[in-house]
Amino acid sequence: MLAPQAPYVPVRQDYVRRVMSAAAQDGHDRSSATLRSHNRQALTKARIFLMPMIDVYAARGVIEDRKGLAQELAQAVMRWEKVPVIPFFTDNTAAFVHELDADSFSTAGGGSDHVRVTVTTNADALNREQQLGLVKEISELVAKASGDPSLAERTWVALTEAVPGGWGIGGHAYTNDEIVAHVRALLGKD
Missing domain, CATH: 3.30.429.10 (Macrophage Migration Inhibitory Factor)
Incomplete structure (x- = not known):
């Protein structure tokens, strides 16, 4: 029997850094509000569900x-x-x-x-x-x-x-x- 697990994969910091870096390279504003917005997007995308x-x-x-x-x-x-x-x-x-x-x-x-x-x-x-x-x-x-x-x-x-x-x-x-x-x-x- 499987034990209950947290619903999401923990955020991989290397993934967040890649997304943040890509956002900066795409010319996105690096203000704190924009970075928070990109960070939220990165966190959402990092919650990948898998079916092996x-x-x-x-x-x-x-x-x-x-x-x-x-x-x-x-x-x-x-x-x-x-x-x-x-x-x-x-x-x-x-x-x-x-x-x-x-x-x-x-x-x-x-x-x-x-x-x-x-x-x-x-x-x-x-x-x-x-x-x-x-x-x-x-x-x-x-x-x-x-x-x-x-x-x-x-x-x-x-x-x-x-x-x-x-x-x-x-x-x-x-x-x-x-x-x-x-x-x-x-x-x-x-």
Whole structure:
């Protein structure tokens, strides 16, 4: 069960600085009132909501409880991204466990005892601390689900980012701004 989370991702100061710098380069007034206005806009844009997709690739039989692992991974990614625990996210954040024949993949050295996990989020969704924490937790969850603690050392996690407009739900390709607007409406924040 997911614990209730704050409704927004904390503001990334590097993002605010980029927005403020861009505003200044565009010739916008740097008066305190204008900067406050741009700061509010930056803060609003920085509250990005995400719906990650997770794909796990492992040799057949390595993961005993595939559905349990999928759910734990989806919940972990939601926690690290700090999205609100509402149906829009819990129903659209998913993990898929793909079982492969052991002879269908190999390292350059001939091994096929690794697991690959791909997590797709919006661009710049995770700061460095979130990346490190998420990769560590994913590796631990995969090892736990396999019953082999050493598998954490052989779990590769690739963090990838979707392009703007790259989240398709119900036949619509959502941009970050559309997701933000939709979730704000769901939370009554408009």
